[in-house]
Amino acid sequence: MQYDLEKGSVMQLELPKCIPRQNAGRFAMSSDGSLLAMIAHSAQVNVLSSSTMEVIITFSAPADVTSLQFLPGSNRELWAMTECGEVVIWNLSGSQHVFRDDGAVLGTKIRLSTEGDKVACGSNTGIVNLYDTGDVRNCVDPKPQTVVTNLLTSCDSIAFNHDGQLMAFSSNTKENQVKLLNVASGTVFSNYPRQHEKMSYVECVEFSPHSGFMGIGCSNGQLILDRLNYFEHY
Template identity: 35%
Template sequence: MSSDESSDGLEELKDLMAVYAKNGNRQPAARENRKKAAVPETSYVEVPMEKVIFGDKQKFLSNLAKSVGKKWNHSDDEDAADGKNDAEQSSSKRKAAWTDSDDDDIQLGDVKRPTRYTGPLTHLRKDKSYKEYLTARFQHTLNQPKWAEKQQNEDSGSSSDEELLKTVGFIDHKAKKRELRPKTLNFKRVKDLNRATYCEGFVTSVQFHPTSTAALVAGENSLATIYTVDGQKNEKLHSMRFKNYPLLCSRIAPCGTKAFFGSVRSHFYAYDLLEAKESKLYLPGDIRSMHRFEVSPCGKYIAVAGKFGSVHLLTANTNELLHSFKQEGAVRGLAWTADSKRVLCCGSSCNINILSLRQNIIEHYFIDDGCINGQCVQLAPNQRLLATGSNEGVVNVYDYESIFASKTPTPEKRFMNLRTAITDLKFNHSSELLALSSNLAPNAVKLAHFPSATVYSNFPDQNDNVSFVNTMAFSPQSSFLAFATKSKKVPLFRLKYFKGY
């Protein structure tokens, strides 16, 4: 810095100090005047000390630039700020915090040694990377957390499945990396659901509570029990006994506060789960039994299978008969639509009837392909897939929207994995799994995957004896799958892909 520039800087510093001193000396005078007369105090501006010493920011930067022989522009600060933002954006990209090149050189044979506990390690590849071995063991034991998952492109690949099975409605294309695998199922058999008592006898019904981690198990011993669902203890919470009333069908209302129990008697029971109080209700009209019924998703109606192909519609609160439908053949299966406006039913014939509650008529019917005697019908929660089971052991899967266009629709998929009559069908909450079973043969149960429409080959395991399955039930989030069998046990399976309850 030249002598002229330094002298100019000293003169400016002296002037600023003089102004600061002058303002400071005015303060006592202003106080004396305020005491003597009501004269307003003279306002002054306090100058920061760093400004007195170094001057204004822009002026300081300009002087600094002159000292090095450059000319300072105000746009230089903006460029620096932009560069800082670019650096922050680049640093926000996810990358490994630390890598060790030696990890890739270590092989499995360098670490693993045969001992008297492990025996010979002939089943392991000793030339395999030890890092890959540990990664595979971790992913097999515990699913990869979300924060450790790498982002993938949405259009990374496509399958050659049918158009219906590609767009069944439950697939989240933004999370393809978490799709359920179609070939093998990761599951585990846990403690029996009713292990605390085994007192229901011939188990006829099992259903999970819609909101609580509990399940209802009913049997022909006129006893219904509520158990907690944890897969380990499954403790008993409450039991309900109905004298001389073998329970053939039990359902929990969608609200979760009431349960209905039916049998071959001319009355049924409505049980208040909150107050632990039962109500005996007699069936109206010519209805003589309530051995098969389904509660609507809205909780207002009950569809009851009657004699000679009759389907009766009752109110759940007042027990009134609203309407009776008539179909050909005895009623074997009932299913509600999600809007509670239609009832799908199948009978001992080959027809599937769709009953309309608005018009009180059979709105449409179609012939089930390859079926002679129908057994059960089930509509997926996404309202896209309709599954039917027949006495010949055939399960047909239709596009629900296309069945209204024809009386002889073609099924999108056909399962023929069971050789006996299909007695029950169940979809899970996301419509990714379809469980099919038969009570005419032991261990006659299979799980089908969608949208690939393939059957899991490893379920159930050869060592898992589930006996003769009457009916099945998925928990609200499909974490558990329970089977009501002809024995006193209710086998319970944990599906590890699904989280929660």
């Protein structure tokens, strides 16, 4: 479905007939909205034009893909986390680079910072590794700059704020499992969530455009909106 928030309209998008019927809920959009990348069966990823819904290119990964993101500010580079813990960087010209997330047994999530200089990789153990993107582009077995071990269960959501100072990460298999990392120092805020705050199973977390707010979506339908007073604007 395509939602136009300004017009309040909804349009259903039909997948091309060359793509078998599948769950279309796992996808990523390019920053300019021109491309749509969809996780398909058999370790494949289809990249489509969002205006015509035609398949532009199909990529094959070394294992089933669990998470996707286009490089921020680009529609030419796509990053994918796979079940085996390998990360694939595809260029739409056809080239690719593969590196292994350090210590990952089953990769679950990948997220790039807004500037594209950091990449976070989450796994089923709850560990989140933070890398410099320059390091992973030139190495098949890079070592993370920061290793975060505060989650007790599988990492399911990661988000960076607009200037890359903060990284939020969460798990949906245990209540109250959402954390905030100061990226520069590599330390997790011990006062978040607040001591007596009760959250259901967190499904997703995102920051507003200028980090004034952080939204947390829970499995019970609850949406928590936290004001981050350090940031002045929405």
